[in-house]
Amino acid sequence: MPGFRRWGKSKFERNPESSFKLLAAIIVITLYLLIKEFQHPTVRDRGTRSVQIQHAHWNGTGKAHETRAKSVRDAMRYTFWKYRENAWGCDDILPVSGGNSTSRNGWGAFIVDSASTLALMGLWDELAHSVEHILAIDFTESTDLVDPFETTIRYLGGLLSIVELYDAGLIPEDIVHIEARDVILEHAVTLAVKLAPAYDTPSGMPWPRVDFDTEEGEPDPSFIFAEDADKREYDHPAIGPARTGSSVLENRVLTRLTGDAIYAQNATLAWAPLLWSKWATPWAGMVDAPIDIMTGEPVGRSRHWDGGHDSYYEYLLKMTLLAPPADPHMDVYRKRFTDAAYSLREHLSSRSAPAPDHIMQHLFIGRQDDTQYENQQSHLACFAPGTLLLASKHYEQPYLRTFALALLEGCRHTYTSTPTNIGPESWSWIPKFSYDDPLYLPETTRQREEAITSGFWSTEPQYKGRPEYVESLFYAWRITGEQRYRDWAWEAFAAMEEHCKAPFGYAQLADVYDTQTVGESKWVDMQESYWAAETLKYLWLTFTDVEVASLNSWVFSTEGHPFRMIR
Ligand SMILES: *[C@@H]1O[C@H](CO)[C@@H](O)[C@H](O)[C@H]1NC(C)=O
Ligand SMILES: *[C@@H]1O[C@H](CO)[C@@H](O)[C@H](O)[C@H]1NC(C)=O
Ligand SMILES: *[C@@H]1O[C@H](CO)[C@@H](O)[C@H](O)[C@H]1NC(C)=O
Numbered sequence: 145m146p147g148f149r150r151w152g153k154s155k156f157e158r159n160p161e162s163s164f165k166l167l168a169a170i171i172v173i174t175l176y177l178l179i180k181e182f183q184h185p186t187v188r189d190r191g192t193r194s195v196q197i198q199h200a201h202w203n204g205t206g207k208a209h210e211t212r213a214k215s216v217r218d219a220m221r222y223t224f225w226k227y228r229e230n231a232w233g234c235d236d237i238l239p240v241s242g243g244n245s246t247s248r249n250g251w252g253a254f255i256v257d258s259a260s261t262l263a264l265m266g267l268w269d270e271l272a273h274s275v276e277h278i279l280a281i282d283f284t285e286s287t288d289l290v291d292p293f294e295t296t297i298r299y300l301g302g303l304l305s306i307v308e309l310y311d312a313g314l315i316p317e318d319i320v321h322i323e324a325r326d327v328i329l330e331h332a333v334t335l336a337v338k339l340a341p342a343y344d345t346p347s348g349m350p351w352p353r354v355d356f357d358t359e360e361g362e363p364d365p366s367f368i369f370a371e372d373a374d375k376r377e378y379d380h381p382a383i384g385p386a387r388t389g390s391s392v393l394e395n396r397v398l399t400r401l402t403g404d405a406i407y408a409q410n411a412t413l414a415w416a417p418l419l420w421s422k423w424a425t426p427w428a429g430m431v432d433a434p435i436d437i438m439t440g441e442p443v444g445r446s447r448h449w450d451g452g453h454d455s456y457y458e459y460l461l462k463m464t465l466l467a468p469p470a471d472p473h474m475d476v477y478r479k480r481f482t483d484a485a486y487s488l489r490e491h492l493s494s495r496s497a498p499a500p501d502h503i504m505q506h507l508f509i510g511r512q513d514d515t516q517y518e519n520q521q522s523h524l525a526c527f528a529p530g531t532l533l534l535a536s537k538h539y540e541q542p543y544l545r546t547f548a549l550a551l552l553e554g555c556r557h558t559y560t561s562t563p564t565n566i567g568p569e570s571w572s573w574i575p576k577f578s579y580d581d582p583l584y585l586p587e588t589t590r591q592r593e594e595a596i597t598s599g600f601w602s603t604e605p606q607y608k609g610r611p612e613y614v615e616s617l618f619y620a621w622r623i624t625g626e627q628r629y630r631d632w633a634w635e636a637f638a639a640m641e642e643h644c645k646a647p648f649g650y651a652q653l654a655d656v657y658d659t660q661t662v663g664e665s666k667w668v669d670m671q672e673s674y675w676a677a678e679t680l681k682y683l684w685l686t687f688t689d690v691e692v693a694s695l696n697s698w699v700f701s702t703e704g705h706p707f708r709m710i711r
Pocket of ligand 3: 336345406410
């Protein structure tokens with residue numbers, strides 16, 4: 145590891161390369177703009193901005209579906225109390241055995257990540273317990289390396305969202321009083337300051353890990369540090385766009401709440417190499433990855449909206465909803481997003497060829513690796529329909545609406561094609577309009593049978609409690625007002641209730657095609673905190689009144705935490 149340090153900041157300072165001149169200019173401009181914007185920090189007196197995102201003519205149909213909303217809220221209470229009774233303070237409960245995991249630095253990831261769901265649902269007794277724990281967390285200590293991406297979206301976002309919901313008057317004073325609100329904000333600052341070494345690279349892109357003891361950035365533990373450089377895949381740590389482009393929303397909110405420009409500034413610099421890259425990429429708006437964190441140069445040729453890239457595109461759009469419209473970067477964000485959305489449609493979307501027993505065709509999104517099209521999508525990419533729909537409304541792009549709703553139908557097809565009514569983790573299809581020879585073909589008897597009956601086959605058959613499909617249904621319901629999206633969400637929830645509910649929470653499924661296995665072996669003993677932070681939240685928001693957390697005044701982070709749109 146010591147040998148690695150020679151690529152650190154000091155070398156950069158001695159030998160500034162011309163490639164950093166552009167970044168230097170961005171630093172100056174960003175600093176100027178942020179200082180200008182925050183020189184009179186008035187935090188509480190700014191009114192909430194409102195844009196017309198949601199469907200406008202509900203005519204009574206946007207009221208809560210009380211029994212369905214209650215069922216989801218009951219699922220949240222079950223999730224909370226099983227954790228409370230069996231794993232309180234641990235990061236996550238193991239829902240089958242009742243054991244626990246501490247893989248997220250042991251600060252109680254479930255508690256922080258689920259708090260905004262409890263607040264929206266009005267589960268006040270539960271939230272009071274969570275706030276008591278949150279106030280006592282010491283974010284300065286961690287025995288493990290800290291992952292700035294996961295920590296920002298789950299912990300920092302979770303803390304800030306509670307402050308936002310309190311400031312909007314949505315949490316009663318006896319659950320969170322003003323002193324508690326201030327302590328939670330101080331915790332957010334403490335955590336952001338401890339994460340600060342992540343941003344200490346020549347490019348501004350974050351290190352994959354931070355060591356809280358030495359206060360230095362570190363590579364991913366899987367990065368090979370052999371003295372022998374050929375054993376390493378890349379010379380320096382290289383990361384995907386999601387890692388470098390998914391801290392800007394949270395840090396922008398932290399800057400607004402504290403009046404300190406540094407958080408938004410560092411997070412803006414972190415994604416600047418993607419936005420103002422001097423390395424041309426073949427498709428408008430889309431970035432090639434992975435990207436070297438020392439130089440900002442793409443060192444791989446992977447291009448897609450799936451896991452690892454997803455939330456960079458999501459945050460381009462969401463920044464233009466969250467931040468003041470007068471910020472001059474907004475036009476760049478908007479253009480990058482729109483270009484990337486049309487590139488996605490043009491280059492990566494693919495209709496499945498009809499299959500012997502299934503004449504319908506479905507729209508999916510694949511991936512590109514250099515010149516090779518990969519006919520494979522994962523559940524994670526089912527966030528795209530919701531995000532594209534949000535963009536179609538905000539940017540008045542009717543083509544994106546049509547595209548988004550077709551992709552959403554494709555995601556739904558993966559759910560309705562399995563006996564559990566839950567879609568797999570990833571799948572492939574034969575493209576109707578061929579991109580040369582398909583990279584993936586069904587290999588096993590089982591895959592061939594799936595392909596024949598449904599036009600796609602699973603490549604990973606698990607369900608990991610993921611939210612993306614129901615998240616997109618939430619956007620579809622709130623934006624189009626069409627009842628069927630609410631019904632689809634109910635079908636998905638009913639399936640999760642039937643197949644995932646375990647003795648100590650909601651387990652992941654080993655195989656969404658398997659309804660034969662009885663007993664515990666049908667489950668994987670894991671319940672990620674996003675189950676409570678996102679999956680249950682988006683389901684509940686779909687069944688409650690459409691005025692709750694309206695998309696006209698709230699922006700949801702990539703982890704489902706609501707932040708206010710502020711003028
Ligand atoms: C609103 O609903 C009422 C009663 O269901 C119906 O009579 C009316 O035509 C609806 N209006 C619109 C604009 O859809
Ligand atoms: C977490 O699990 C360990 C055993 O793996 C156990 O000793 C500990 O008591 C558990 N923690 C809680 C809060 O239940
Ligand atoms: C901001 O980034 C600089 C490196 O450019 C780093 O030294 C500093 O600690 C960071 N501060 C915060 C609060 O992130």
